[in-house]
Amino acid sequence: MSERAVEALVDSVPETVHTAAPSFDEAFTLHHRAVFRAAYSLVRDSGLAEDVTQEVFLKLYQHLGSLQNGEHVRPWLLRVATNTALNTIRSRSRTGTREEEFVAAATVGSGGGGGPVGVEADYERRTEIEEARRALEQVKEPMRSCLLLKQQGLSYREIARALSLNEANVGSLIARGRKEFKRVYGKIGGRR
Amino acid sequence: MKRCLDEGLLQAYLDGELSHEQMSEAAAHVAACEACAGALAAAEGETAFFAAAFAPDDAVSVPTEALRSRIGAAVAQLEAGTEANHARTRGWNFGGFLASLSGLLNFTPQSAAAFAGLLAVVALAVIYFAVQRQTGKPSSFNRGEIARAGNTPPVAIPGAGKQTDEVKNANEDGTQPPKAGNVISVSARRSRGIRAERKPVTLQTKGPEVLPGEKEYQTAIASLEETIKLGGDATLRPAVRVEYERDLAILDSAIRETRRVAAQNPKDKDVTGFLMSAYQSKVELLTKVADQAQVAALGR
Numbered sequence: 268m269s270e271r272a273v274e275a276l277v278d279s280v281p282e283t284v285h286t287a288a289p290s291f292d293e294a295f296t297l298h299h300r301a302v303f304r305a306a307y308s309l310v311r312d313s314g315l316a317e318d319v320t321q322e323v324f325l326k327l328y329q330h331l332g333s334l335q336n337g338e339h340v341r342p343w344l345l346r347v348a349t350n351t352a353l354n355t356i357r358s359r360s361r362t363g364t365r366e367e368e369f370v371a372a373a374t375v376g377s378g379g380g381g382g383p384v385g386v387e388a389d390y391e392r393r394t395e396i397e398e399a400r401r402a403l404e405q406v407k408e409p410m411r412s413c414l415l416l417k418q419q420g421l422s423y424r425e426i427a428r429a430l431s432l433n434e435a436n437v438g439s440l441i442a443r444g445r446k447e448f449k450r451v452y453g454k455i456g457g458r459r
Numbered sequence: 460m461k462r463c464l465d466e467g468l469l470q471a472y473l474d475g476e477l478s479h480e481q482m483s484e485a486a487a488h489v490a491a492c493e494a495c496a497g498a499l500a501a502a503e504g505e506t507a508f509f510a511a512a513f514a515p516d517d518a519v520s521v522p523t524e525a526l527r528s529r530i531g532a533a534v535a536q537l538e539a540g541t542e543a544n545h546a547r548t549r550g551w552n553f554g555g556f557l558a559s560l561s562g563l564l565n566f567t568p569q570s571a572a573a574f575a576g577l578l579a580v581v582a583l584a585v586i587y588f589a590v591q592r593q594t595g596k597p598s599s600f601n602r603g604e605i606a607r608a609g610n611t612p613p614v615a616i617p618g619a620g621k622q623t624d625e626v627k628n629a630n631e632d633g634t635q636p637p638k639a640g641n642v643i644s645v646s647a648r649r650s651r652g653i654r655a656e657r658k659p660v661t662l663q664t665k666g667p668e669v670l671p672g673e674k675e676y677q678t679a680i681a682s683l684e685e686t687i688k689l690g691g692d693a694t695l696r697p698a699v700r701v702e703y704e705r706d707l708a709i710l711d712s713a714i715r716e717t718r719r720v721a722a723q724n725p726k727d728k729d730v731t732g733f734l735m736s737a738y739q740s741k742v743e744l745l746t747k748v749a750d751q752a753q754v755a756a757l758g759r
């Protein structure tokens with residue numbers, strides 16, 4: 268490989284080049300999509316995902332000074348996003364309102380003798396998601412965060428940095444978290 | 460690799476997180492070892508299972524502009540809270556000279572850029588909100604102004620970080636003419652001229668009575684403007700001044716528009732909240748500049 272080709276490779280890795288701490292505005296522009304999607308994948312509701320995204324960026328605003336390296340911003344944001352989304356789910360399932368609303372809506376929809384198929388399929392999907400979330404809640408930290416950050420596309424190195432872990436342990440934490448998730452989900456699903 | 464892969468290695472192999480050399484060793488082992496091949500298949504299945512449950516939904520669209528507005532407004536609200544406390548303890552007289560020195564130290568290019576970029580966002584949010592609230596009534600707000608505000612890039616203040624050194628140097632070699640050419644006040648006069656037909660933002664004079672909380676902001680702004688005037692020519696370099704005046708103009712129109720809507724709906728907490736945010740942003744901007752002005756004035 269020629270020296271130039273090596274240079275081109277290095278240049279194409281954004282983290283190695285862009286390490287200055289971004290401004291708040293830059294951080295928003297670069298990362299709000301990833302944050303919103305990460306939140307959405309857990310809360311499954313656009314309005315709630317917006318709430319989570321706002322909370323995450325407010326936290327960034329308050330901590331921007333302590334994040335000196337631009338490389339750290341994305342892992343940090345995604346970690347805060349998944350934590351905040353999990354807290355949102357937790358407080359929401361405590362009140363239980365949305366789930367009940369949905370059940371009520373689905374019941375009304377299928378009231379007229381074999382209701383619309385779309386609603387039922389949607390309801391089934393919702394139930395699955397609810398169960399998956401309940402299973403996820405029982406996976407212990409830091410396994411759960413490892414799983415979620417991996418799911419959001421972070422590298423082991425980024426995960427290690429975001430969670431203050433040893434990079435060498437990330438693989439087995441993901442593996443164990445995943446197994447635990449499968450086990451708990453099987454139990455929850457089995458109750459149906 | 461002769462030994463079997465443990466769960467961590469297996470996972471790292473699955474995720475492509477091993478070094479090139481380790482990858483090929485692991486692949487060779489898995490190809491030859493039934494136990495590891497089985498474990499790998501199981502891990503793949505479980506990974507797909509988890510991913511299906513928590514996959515980000517590509518169909519969902521990201522509401523970028525809504526997020527930008529509401530986060531801008533939320534940040535302004537946050538700032539309004541902290542700065543209001545600050546202001547109360549300082550009694551709005553801007554007397555805490557140590558406080559302003561430490562403010563100057565924070566005037567790094569990053570913080571200035573972050574702050575100025577934020578200003579544009581906040582101003583836009585405020586304008587948008589104010590115009591939205593204008594139900595039925597055609598907005599007198601100048602479209603060109605909105606477009607210009609919308610085009611405002613993250614407003615880095617060029618060379619803002621060098622400001623401190625330049626001020627220091629100017630003071631050290633005594634080249635600073637006393638009270639030399641009041642560019643700031645000249646340009647302030649000029650911009651007052653341009654805005655002649657606009658209603659000035661000082662409100663005690665006319666219209667509906669001052670809204671709750673507004674007076675404090677006006678007092679603060681007046682005191683800050685006084686400080687900036689005292690700083691004179693040395694306060695801002697020309698390039699920085701251009702940015703400053705543009706931001707100030709955006710904020711002034713935001714305040715004007717929001718205030719008009721707020722005066723019509725005095726009970727609407729959202730509108731008054733936005734008005735206070737706009738005032739707050741102006742106070743922030745003036746504070747940054749006033750900090751510079753105090754240092755400049757000190758040198759004389």
Ligand SMILES: [Zn+2]
Nearest residue numbers: 463464492495
């Ligand atoms: Zn083996």
